[in-house]
Amino acid sequence: MRTTAPVAIAFLSGIAMVLAFFFNEETTFVGRLSNELLNWLIIIGGFTLLLGVVSITRVNLAAVKRRKEGWGYKVLTLLAILAMSLPSVLSSSWSSLFGRSDGSIYDWLFINLQMPMMATMFATLAFYIASAAYRAFRARSSEATILLITATLVMLWRVPMGEAFLNLFPGDIPGLLNTYIMNGANLAVQRGIIIGAALGASAMSLRIILGIERTYMGKG
Amino acid sequence: MSFWDQMQQMDRRWIYLMVGIAVIIPFIVPAKFPVSVTPEVQTFFDAVEALPDSSAVMLVFDYYPSTMAETTPMAVVGARHLFRKDCRIITLSNIPLGGPSLAEAVTREVAAEYGKVYGVDYVNLGYKYGYVSVLKGMGLSIESIFPTDNSGTPLSELPIMDSVKNYEDIAFVFEVADNATADYWISIVNAGYSVPMGVGATAVMAPKFYAFVGAGQIVGLLGGMKGAAEYEILLGQPDAAFRGMDIQSLVHLLIIGLVVLGNVGYFMGRQHKRGLKL
Amino acid sequence: MKRNPKTIYYIIIATAVAGFGGWTVFTQDWSAIFRADRINALVLISLFSAAVLLYTRWARQGKPLFLRKIPGLDAVEEAVGRATEMGRPVLFIPGIDELDQIETIAGVSILGRVARITAQYDTPLTVPVRYPLVLAASQEVVEQAYIEMGKRDAYDKDTVRYVAGEQFAFTATVNGYMMRERPATNIYMGAFFAESLLLAETGNAAGSIQIAGTARPEQLPFFIAACDYTLMGEELYAASAYLSHEPIMTGGLKGQDFIKILIAACIILGVLLVILGRGDTFISLFDAV
Numbered sequence: 001m002r003t004t005a006p007v008a009i010a011f012l013s014g015i016a017m018v019l020a021f022f023f024n025e026e027t028t029f030v031g032r033l034s035n036e037l038l039n040w041l042i043i044i045g046g047f048t049l050l051l052g053v054v055s056i057t058r059v060n061l062a063a064v065k066r067r068k069e070g071w072g073y074k075v076l077t078l079l080a081i082l083a084m085s086l087p088s089v090l091s092s093s094w095s096s097l098f099g100r101s102d103g104s105i106y107d108w109l110f111i112n113l114q115m116p117m118m119a120t121m122f123a124t125l126a127f128y129i130a131s132a133a134y135r136a137f138r139a140r141s142s143e144a145t146i147l148l149i150t151a152t153l154v155m156l157w158r159v160p161m162g163e164a165f166l167n168l169f170p171g172d173i174p175g176l177l178n179t180y181i182m183n184g185a186n187l188a189v190q191r192g193i194i195i196g197a198a199l200g201a202s203a204m205s206l207r208i209i210l211g212i213e214r215t216y217m218g219k220g
Numbered sequence: 221m222s223f224w225d226q227m228q229q230m231d232r233r234w235i236y237l238m239v240g241i242a243v244i245i246p247f248i249v250p251a252k253f254p255v256s257v258t259p260e261v262q263t264f265f266d267a268v269e270a271l272p273d274s275s276a277v278m279l280v281f282d283y284y285p286s287t288m289a290e291t292t293p294m295a296v297v298g299a300r301h302l303f304r305k306d307c308r309i310i311t312l313s314n315i316p317l318g319g320p321s322l323a324e325a326v327t328r329e330v331a332a333e334y335g336k337v338y339g340v341d342y343v344n345l346g347y348k349y350g351y352v353s354v355l356k357g358m359g360l361s362i363e364s365i366f367p368t369d370n371s372g373t374p375l376s377e378l379p380i381m382d383s384v385k386n387y388e389d390i391a392f393v394f395e396v397a398d399n400a401t402a403d404y405w406i407s408i409v410n411a412g413y414s415v416p417m418g419v420g421a422t423a424v425m426a427p428k429f430y431a432f433v434g435a436g437q438i439v440g441l442l443g444g445m446k447g448a449a450e451y452e453i454l455l456g457q458p459d460a461a462f463r464g465m466d467i468q469s470l471v472h473l474l475i476i477g478l479v480v481l482g483n484v485g486y487f488m489g490r491q492h493k494r495g496l497k498l
Numbered sequence: 499m500k501r502n503p504k505t506i507y508y509i510i511i512a513t514a515v516a517g518f519g520g521w522t523v524f525t526q527d528w529s530a531i532f533r534a535d536r537i538n539a540l541v542l543i544s545l546f547s548a549a550v551l552l553y554t555r556w557a558r559q560g561k562p563l564f565l566r567k568i569p570g571l572d573a574v575e576e577a578v579g580r581a582t583e584m585g586r587p588v589l590f591i592p593g594i595d596e597l598d599q600i601e602t603i604a605g606v607s608i609l610g611r612v613a614r615i616t617a618q619y620d621t622p623l624t625v626p627v628r629y630p631l632v633l634a635a636s637q638e639v640v641e642q643a644y645i646e647m648g649k650r651d652a653y654d655k656d657t658v659r660y661v662a663g664e665q666f667a668f669t670a671t672v673n674g675y676m677m678r679e680r681p682a683t684n685i686y687m688g689a690f691f692a693e694s695l696l697l698a699e700t701g702n703a704a705g706s707i708q709i710a711g712t713a714r715p716e717q718l719p720f721f722i723a724a725c726d727y728t729l730m731g732e733e734l735y736a737a738s739a740y741l742s743h744e745p746i747m748t749g750g751l752k753g754q755d756f757i758k759i760l761i762a763a764c765i766i767l768g769v770l771l772v773i774l775g776r777g778d779t780f781i782s783l784f785d786a787v
Binding site: 025038107114135139158164176191 | 259348423427466469
Binding site for chain 3: 008011012021041049051056087114129132133190194196203204207208210212215
């Protein structure tokens, strides 16, 4: 039963979603069922957020109680969870500091702390790309050389300074890059990867629906 | 270890320092090279320009605050173009972390420039969990998915939503994304409901969308900050993206220089080793 | 051949669904029910399903099915062995997307295989996750793997840990872990976004051997530049079947390959017909649904 029930649920819901694609969403039972299942997904998703908060609170509280290494940071984590969540769920009619609208604690913390931190982390990518490019981009083979030359040309084309440099040469090099590299080779390769990945995903979905693939449940 | 091997093993912190300097220099010495427009951005602009005035358009904020530098200029220039054409803008987001806040900030700022009124000329629907369900559900009824706007006002009380019930009433989708939700907009909304759409994506994601432009599934593509700068030029209002092009130019040239240096070190190191063997 | 008793459940359910569908079809207006404009998708799905089921059936019957070598997957066991020798842990990240994404399911499936290897070699395993549902599924998978290898006592509940719900908070935590604990092997299998290079480059700086797999084309260049082995696109979905060595799983892969060949043939035929000026009818068969 512990194995059969999840497999049966996966089968029924998968089949319902596939069939619904071919039936009118508004007038048929199967069509309306698929929309209903999607609405249930929205509701269940809301509860999973709660699961995450409970999990992280439990783990960090346990680490603080046992004074594990770095427990001070766990205290900060718990304080951050409380600071963001509590004011945002309280009614804004009690105070303008509550809720999630302009001027609230949640809004202030998000705009002044979280957004800059997120942007900073993303910005470190610029440094990492430079060091990865310096370390890894070597013309070890003819294919690697072609890749390097193409990458250099595209990097030049995508910035005004580089494009001005390319325009010094005869012929419309930026136009050729756009036509033959981006809309030629790149487009073909992207299509190949997208189609291949989509077929792989479809095959995996089919295996899950039919109960052949059960490793995600820890079985088989 | 030879000089060439040492050069290849250069401490990455020197590289980080060079990148940092390359980012700071354009602030002190701006260059402002001209930005040329690519066909993908031109077709995007033309498609929006061809929309009938007062059309209802969805401006979608499917990006995290982390990519604000690339994507917010796209959203701003899109909002400006749409407001200039007196289009009614319906914003929403499939990103829980900051999407609705960004939508609120951008549309409010641009609306003030054009004297637009909330609830009449634009609305922020906010965020709902489960983007597949949301996108499919809006095909039947937007109100069933978003019964209220982001601040809790029922949609029935907002004049802008009087004539906008589902995708049939949407003339265009202007999607700004830094993740895979753009794929779902194309495969569900464009493919399923034939709503014309254009995508603004980060530079890393942009190459993927050439396939969709080629297939006619999206009318155009804004690729990274350069795409936003091109759109700003077409609109005649160079702004943040255009100013960012100097920094991007210098960093690109630095990376090309580093790649060349690394390869010089690699080949010279190989020659040196061959020389030693002889 | 003895029929599997569970097959009867599927037959009952399939009959009920078909009966209900038939009742719907014959008691209501056909044209208002069925989306005739999507017949082409129905044909494709039917062909696809038939191919997968047929090859799976052949595999069950013992017919040998060829799979090409995927170096990244062959290296997994060797990489775990390296970690065992060095006495350092294995870090596995099943992507940073939700469990309803097929890439995450693929990642969790591969985690089960990797957990069996780490259980066998008594190698410490660390699995940071970003979403609670992925936490629950991963814990189940890892625990089951340890039980199947007879190492129930060696299973540590903290092997799989919920780190943070935000992309870069997750990345910062994992990067910090990498620099402190210096895992010998990092395995990234699933959906990754902007943090892919941050993770891979930090892992490289920490001296780990890295195996990555994602179906996101935009992240592949970063993994290829910074990792020792990279699985591209559908290789990620094939990984679970490849590592299991089970014929029934490879049957599904062969069915998928059959459809790929069919699509390639249609593309070539379409290009030739368009060049000859007779492609309109053929192209209309594939009109977007």
